Amino acid sequence: MKIAVCVKCVPDSSVHTRIDPETKRLDRSGEAALNPFDVNAVEEALRLRETAGEAEVVVISLGPERALEPMRKALAMGADRLVLVADDAAAGSDLVATSRILAAALERESPDLVLFGQQASDSDGAVLQAAVADRLQRPLISQVAELTHEDGKVRGKRQTEYGYDVIEAPLPAALAVSDAINEPRYPSLKGIMGAKSKPQETLSLGDLGVAANEAGEAGSRTSVLALGEPPARGDTVKIEDDGSAPQKILEFLLEKKAL
Amino acid sequence: MKPADFPAPFDWREFVAAPSDPEDERIEVGVLIVGGGPAGLACAIRLGQLLEDAPELAARLGDVPVAVLEKGKQPGSHLLSGAVVNPRSLRTLFKGRVRTSEMPFYGRVEHESVYFLTRRRAHRIPAPPTMRNHGNLVASLSQLGRWLAEQAEAGGATILPETAAAKLLVSDARVRGVRTGDKGRGRNGEELANFEPGSDVLARVTVLAEGTQGHLTGVALDRFGLHGESPQVWALGVKEVWRVQKPLDRVIHTLGWPLRAGAKYREFGGSFVYPMGDDLVTLGMVVGLDYRDIELSVHDLLQELKTHPLLRKLLEGGERVAWGAKTIPEGGFLSLPRRLHAPGLMICGDGGGLVNVPALKGIHYAVESGRLAAEAAFAALQPGETPWRPGALARYDESLRESFVWEDLRRVRNMRPAFGLGLVLGGALAGAMTATRGAFPPGSSSLEPDADHELISAGGAASYPAADGELTFDKLSSVFLSGNKTRDDAPNHIRVRTDVPPELARLWEHMCPAQVYEAIEGGVEVTASNCVQCGAITAKGGRLTPPEGGSGPEYTLT
Amino acid sequence: MKTLVFLEHHEGALQKDSLGVLSKAASLGGEVEAVVLGQGVEELAAGAGKFGAKRVHVMDDVLLAAPLPQPRVDALETLVGEGGFDIVLFAASVLSADVAAGLAARLDAGLNYDLTDLVVEDGQLVGKRPALGDSVYVDAGWTSEPRLALVRSGTFEPAESGGNAEVVTFESRLQDFSLAATMVEQAHEEAEGPSIEDADVIVAGGRGLGGPEGFAQVEELAKALGGAVAATRAVVDAGWYPYSAQVGQTGKTVSPKLYVAVGISGAIQHKVGMQSSALIIAINKDPNAPIFEYADLGVVGDLNEIVPKLTELVRQRKAA
Numbered sequence A: 001m002k003i004a005v006c007v008k009c010v011p012d013s014s015v016h017t018r019i020d021p022e023t024k025r026l027d028r029s030g031e032a033a034l035n036p037f038d039v040n041a042v043e044e045a046l047r048l049r050e051t052a053g054e055a056e057v058v059v060i061s062l063g064p065e066r067a068l069e070p071m072r073k074a075l076a077m078g079a080d081r082l083v084l085v086a087d088d089a090a091a092g093s094d095l096v097a098t099s100r101i102l103a104a105a106l107e108r109e110s111p112d113l114v115l116f117g118q119q120a121s122d123s124d125g126a127v128l129q130a131a132v133a134d135r136l137q138r139p140l141i142s143q144v145a146e147l148t149h150e151d152g153k154v155r156g157k158r159q160t161e162y163g164y165d166v167i168e169a170p171l172p173a174a175l176a177v178s179d180a181i182n183e184p185r186y187p188s189l190k191g192i193m194g195a196k197s198k199p200q201e202t203l204s205l206g207d208l209g210v211a212a213n214e215a216g217e218a219g220s221r222t223s224v225l226a227l228g229e230p231p232a233r234g235d236t237v238k239i240e241d242d243g244s245a246p247q248k249i250l251e252f253l254l255e256k257k258a259l
Numbered sequence B: 001m002k003p004a005d006f007p008a009p010f011d012w013r014e015f016v017a018a019p020s021d022p023e024d025e026r027i028e029v030g031v032l033i034v035g036g037g038p039a040g041l042a043c044a045i046r047l048g049q050l051l052e053d054a055p056e057l058a059a060r061l062g063d064v065p066v067a068v069l070e071k072g073k074q075p076g077s078h079l080l081s082g083a084v085v086n087p088r089s090l091r092t093l094f095k096g097r098v099r100t101s102e103m104p105f106y107g108r109v110e111h112e113s114v115y116f117l118t119r120r121r122a123h124r125i126p127a128p129p130t131m132r133n134h135g136n137l138v139a140s141l142s143q144l145g146r147w148l149a150e151q152a153e154a155g156g157a158t159i160l161p162e163t164a165a166a167k168l169l170v171s172d173a174r175v176r177g178v179r180t181g182d183k184g185r186g187r188n189g190e191e192l193a194n195f196e197p198g199s200d201v202l203a204r205v206t207v208l209a210e211g212t213q214g215h216l217t218g219v220a221l222d223r224f225g226l227h228g229e230s231p232q233v234w235a236l237g238v239k240e241v242w243r244v245q246k247p248l249d250r251v252i253h254t255l256g257w258p259l260r261a262g263a264k265y266r267e268f269g270g271s272f273v274y275p276m277g278d279d280l281v282t283l284g285m286v287v288g289l290d291y292r293d294i295e296l297s298v299h300d301l302l303q304e305l306k307t308h309p310l311l312r313k314l315l316e317g318g319e320r321v322a323w324g325a326k327t328i329p330e331g332g333f334l335s336l337p338r339r340l341h342a343p344g345l346m347i348c349g350d351g352g353g354l355v356n357v358p359a360l361k362g363i364h365y366a367v368e369s370g371r372l373a374a375e376a377a378f379a380a381l382q383p384g385e386t387p388w389r390p391g392a393l394a395r396y397d398e399s400l401r402e403s404f405v406w407e408d409l410r411r412v413r414n415m416r417p418a419f420g421l422g423l424v425l426g427g428a429l430a431g432a433m434t435a436t437r438g439a440f441p442p443g444s445s446s447l448e449p450d451a452d453h454e455l456i457s458a459g460g461a462a463s464y465p466a467a468d469g470e471l472t473f474d475k476l477s478s479v480f481l482s483g484n485k486t487r488d489d490a491p492n493h494i495r496v497r498t499d500v501p502p503e504l505a506r507l508w509e510h511m512c513p514a515q516v517y518e519a520i521e522g523g524v525e526v527t528a529s530n531c532v533q534c535g536a537i538t539a540k541g542g543r544l545t546p547p548e549g550g551s552g553p554e555y556t557l558t
Numbered sequence C: 001m002k003t004l005v006f007l008e009h010h011e012g013a014l015q016k017d018s019l020g021v022l023s024k025a026a027s028l029g030g031e032v033e034a035v036v037l038g039q040g041v042e043e044l045a046a047g048a049g050k051f052g053a054k055r056v057h058v059m060d061d062v063l064l065a066a067p068l069p070q071p072r073v074d075a076l077e078t079l080v081g082e083g084g085f086d087i088v089l090f091a092a093s094v095l096s097a098d099v100a101a102g103l104a105a106r107l108d109a110g111l112n113y114d115l116t117d118l119v120v121e122d123g124q125l126v127g128k129r130p131a132l133g134d135s136v137y138v139d140a141g142w143t144s145e146p147r148l149a150l151v152r153s154g155t156f157e158p159a160e161s162g163g164n165a166e167v168v169t170f171e172s173r174l175q176d177f178s179l180a181a182t183m184v185e186q187a188h189e190e191a192e193g194p195s196i197e198d199a200d201v202i203v204a205g206g207r208g209l210g211g212p213e214g215f216a217q218v219e220e221l222a223k224a225l226g227g228a229v230a231a232t233r234a235v236v237d238a239g240w241y242p243y244s245a246q247v248g249q250t251g252k253t254v255s256p257k258l259y260v261a262v263g264i265s266g267a268i269q270h271k272v273g274m275q276s277s278a279l280i281i282a283i284n285k286d287p288n289a290p291i292f293e294y295a296d297l298g299v300v301g302d303l304n305e306i307v308p309k310l311t312e313l314v315r316q317r318k319a320a
Helices: A036-052 A065-077 A095-109 A128-136 A189-195 A245-255 B038-052 B055-060 B088-093 B141-154 B215-223 B298-306 B309-315 B363-380 B394-402 B404-411 B415-419 B423-435 B475-481 B502-511 C016-028 C042-051 C069-083 C094-107 C212-225 C233-237 C303-319
Strands: A002-007 A009-011 A032-034 A056-062 A081-085 A113-117 A140-150 A153-160 A163-170 A173-177 A200-203 A222-228 A237-240 B027-034 B066-069 B112-117 B122-125 B158-160 B165-171 B174-180 B183-185 B191-196 B200-208 B234-243 B251-256 B269-276 B280-288 B319-329 B345-347 B517-520 B523-526 C002-007 C031-038 C055-060 C087-091 C111-115 C117-121 C124-131 C136-142 C147-151 C166-169 C182-188 C201-205 C228-231 C258-262 C279-284 C297-300
Touching (some): A002 A036, A002 A065, A002 A095, A002 A128, A009 A065, A032 A036, A032 A065, A036 A065, A036 A173, A056 A065, A056 A095, A065 A081, A065 A189, A065 A200, A081 A095, A095 A128, A113 A128, A128 A140, A128 A173, A128 C069, A128 C094, A140 A163, A140 C069, A140 C094, A153 A173, A153 C094, A189 B027, A189 B158, A237 A245, B027 B038, B027 B174, B038 B055, B038 B066, B038 B363, B066 B141, B066 B200, B088 B363, B200 B215, B215 B345, B280 B298, B280 B309, B280 B319, B298 B309, B319 B475, B363 B394, B363 B404, B502 B517, C002 C069, C002 C094, C016 C031, C016 C042, C016 C087, C016 C117, C031 C042, C031 C069, C042 C055, C042 C166, C055 C069, C069 C094, C087 C094, C094 C111, C094 C147, C111 C124, C111 C136, C201 C212, C212 C228, C212 C258, C212 C303, C279 C303
Parallel strands (some): A002 A056, A002 A113, A056 A081, A081 A200, A113 A173, A140 A173, A237 C297, B027 B066, B027 B200, B112 B251, B200 B345, C002 C031, C002 C087, C031 C055, C055 C166, C087 C147, C111 C147, C201 C228, C279 C297
Antiparallel strands (some): A009 A032, A140 A153, A153 A163, A163 C182, B112 B122, B165 B174, B174 B200, B183 B191, B234 B280, B234 B319, B251 B269, B269 B280, B517 B523, C124 C136
């Protein structure tokens, strides 16, 4: 069985991120780390491999060359190899362009299962998996908090606004896992040291048959028009309790239609 | 009452062990370097250069000839300094390979000023000869560390971040390597679902380059009886980096306010303000930890400093972009270990105390000591020699004593103790020492441990400004800015007695720049996850040990 | 502008957020229509007229009974193609995120998500959204039609503008791969209360509660308001409340409509976990607590006096 995990390198959340006012894109020159939700996906892939007895776990990403370093964490955890699509023409790709590129990379691998982390910490979309699944024409289960795999089928339990669903899909399939699904392992020292010698492939758009105008801003269908200050929260209304505070709070809630 | 009355529940023996992993699980490397800072990385870089021309030796050292363990997220995450760097050691290290102009420096020091501050005024005073920085280069040590790590890797070193060195592996009276720290333990030490035990990392030569308050360095000094004539003493530095509207054209040092000059306070220190390019400025407050006032808080003194007209003007319209804290060994020559090597072991950099306090310089000594350690290791690994034979690494100590490092430190050896006599008298004595190049006074003064000074309640906190969120900041938002997001349920890595009298609890509460300690009924409460691993607690009655690898601050600009 | 709004439904009622988006679309002008997909939903669909839909498209099919996204992508592809819509709007949910993204790939159409406002500028639709933990606001645009948008849950309130909708049924082929995922089990969580990530209302307790017993009143208030209980790192560290309720830098990040902070000082480590709450009320006896700098309503007083009385008033109000 082959399991592909799509990962993204995001600016490390502890280092201050900013949007470059000139390109209007996220300033990615800061330190990069593996998107924390994707680490859950890598962990889940490794667990599936453990229960299945054997499987190849390949980690795939679209990003700059710098992304190789954080991606090696996945190899250190136990993934077998990594594939990075690094091409200047891909910078600034939106959902449409990114999903197109990743789908091409995934088709090249033909994995039985594609795993995603539920969302990226830098863009909060939770949308990539559905776009890629559609391009690959595979069934999708998202937000998976519990996963089982048996007889060529996967079964995922996930939370929705109303409770939980259990959804089943035959392989080949695509899944997005939530951070509730597992506690990722720490790479062992041996794992970290062994990561460098595992196969690491860097591909260009051309290697995938994706034209330059199908990627980057040219291949995107959305754009950032402007950046601005968030709307001010408004001044704090501060009151001292003289016994009437509960009533005043209630009135405030009613006025703001929060009740 | 003094902090030493309540010693930390720490015994170095707990951190020395024989290798215990089964043969097939242990990790073997050629030379193991603990600490990815300037000393450790200089050692790794020099070894890479030497091994380039000695392929047979490199082959004999195995798959990983040189390994560097770094407890931070990546090299640089735990590095913090001013810094104005004397480039001579880096030039020597990179001779013929990399020019200084290619290294990540922010510019050469052209002008410098020293001020004596009062609450409202700044009196320019001539720069003491020990503090002449012309020709030196401004750097962010964190950035420099990241760059040095890249060089080390390019030279063949394997850098292992997020890996703490928890125990010194010793058997047959020689150092065999280190045991790395466990990961995935809970608050009470229990094994969590993703528990990963540490590993024995064995090496032919182990180099400890852990920086100030080095954990295994302290253990090694005890284990091998290496302590020098005087105990080590430390200062605590708290610094910030600001984006500013107008560039600063000079390097500034200040003395005086907001520190108090009277001898009874023992408030020895000052501040620095350095330009980092055209749009950044770094400023910090450094105070000796032998101070006595319970209420002294170096973080708050830094906030107070910023309210001085000289600094307020500089920072006007600017934005704080970084914050951090770290101790600096201040004992100098007198506190150096009597030897910096033992069978299979060498000690470099700040961990060994190689800091010139009056000149505020340590980075170039760290680099030089790392380079010399590499050469000694290389010699000791040659055919016909065994690195753990007692004396095999003696050449490290010899070369260090013949180097400018030793000469510099010896010359200024009595300055720090002089300042224990107060600013004015100390200043006069320091002047005399400089004029005579260390010949006066003859012999050597001595130092008492920081924790041995009687505490007093001298109301230092009365003048600290409230945090306004624009110029002045509280500790918690500063810890946040350092990038610290240590796991809350990690075991407490700070060894300290919690049933202490209120004066001591309050001392720690004010002392700690990260708000780890809180005076409560019956003692002190420790919120270890705030810790930025500065090391101040070790000077004042407790003992810092390394937490889980990868925890702590994620400095990038400090 | 011809806009199509995807309306979700649950247990026989149209979902509130979807209706909110529909109301907003109606206020922006142009032709506004809606779509309802499922089984036995024709009657339901007519209700959309009140909220501004001129026409509601319905596909009623047993294959659409389960709330699974991929068959809906097929249906919408057909509808958008036939109807010539240039804008398709979704209120974000677990289901609609997958539908909108799948549709974006299918139609090669731009999707802007997590929008907190929609406006028309120079005759074009522009989306507004926060980015980088709410520190920056972005004007998001599209470079082609149709324009797909996911609106952050709870952004728009449903507003009745009167009117009736014409209900039109349509059919679409559903692809094999779209039907490959099947719903095995669906369960509804009973009123244990929402999890803090989904809750619209959160009442959070901090050190000011004085001890674990202090959480009893927090729980009562949460119950009265129909919300969940959260806690700060300090009290979780002290063992007063479980880690699963922790909000903050090292806990969960939440953005409910209402966040009531009881006895919480509001240091930045906590703030970053809840700062995008729509409304923040803070009760603390320390007038200098940092939380008062960013709360919408700050109450300086004794929480032990205020919270029980507030709970009682809320209960009375709700009963009335």
